[in-house]
Amino acid sequence: MTPAASLDRFDLKILAHLEREGRCSNVELADAVGLSQSPCLVRTKRLQEIGVIRGYGADIALEKLGNCVLVFSEVTISSHRPPDFRKFEQAVDRHSEIVEWYNVSGGYDYLLKIVAPNVAHFQALMERLLQDDIGIGKFTSRIVLRQSSRKRTHPLNLIAAQLEKG
Structure with a gap:
């Protein structure tokens, strides 16, 4: 396994929001996670650079x-x-x-x-x-005959809890 990236609660909030709303603007993202725009943009770019955010794409039906x-x-x-x-x-x-x-x-x-x-x-x-x-x-x-359920998000809150312990 690869070592975990060093993330804090704001990083995890950014990730959770982007999973739900990948097309949001930096202004919307900053507001949603409780940061000002500049630090939010810096964090988002860092998450992209270290590979935590692999990309953005449409969810095709x-x-x-x-x-x-x-x-x-x-x-x-x-x-x-x-x-x-x-x-x-x-x-x-x-x-x-x-x-x-x-x-x-x-x-x-x-x-x-x-x-x-x-x-x-x-x-x-x-x-x-x-x-x-x-x-x-x-x-x-x-x-597959029928898809019963599908989640587009990960349990980031559980991962965050593990990060806080460790």
């Missing part, structure tokens, strides 16, 4: 764009040497349909989040990955 399929695939790779992990990860990064991937502990090595226009496209993607010989030993996939 894919269901409004037409049909698509969301799939979670559990992938086990055949060999567990560092070059094998890198080879797999580099190959996965080349496919825009794979929107998130996680190297995980447990019964498999990676959890992939895949968005495809349809099941046939997803199936073709998995066949390409298998043909590319990137070390996939086996995979299991789950097609």
Whole structure:
């Protein structure tokens, strides 16, 4: 794990507000977190520079764009040497349909989040990955039927409490 950035309660307030209102102006942000504009802007730029804020983007409602399929695939790779992990990860990064991937502990090595226009496209993607010989030993996939809930924010208050203790 990477060491935690040194953050205080104002930094966490800035982060929490930007998660909810990413398009707010610095004036609105400063007012929301209880700082004057200049220190608020300095803190926000610092959070960007140290990589805590990775970027800003729109929250797209894919269901409004037409049909698509969301799939979670559990992938086990055949060999567990560092070059094998890198080879797999580099190959996965080349496919825009794979929107998130996680190297995980447990019964498999990676959890992939895949968005495809349809099941046939997803199936073709998995066949390409298998043909590319990137070390996939086996995979299991789950097609999402319905999204029950979705949070766009993180539990920053819990993280803040941990920072205050430590």
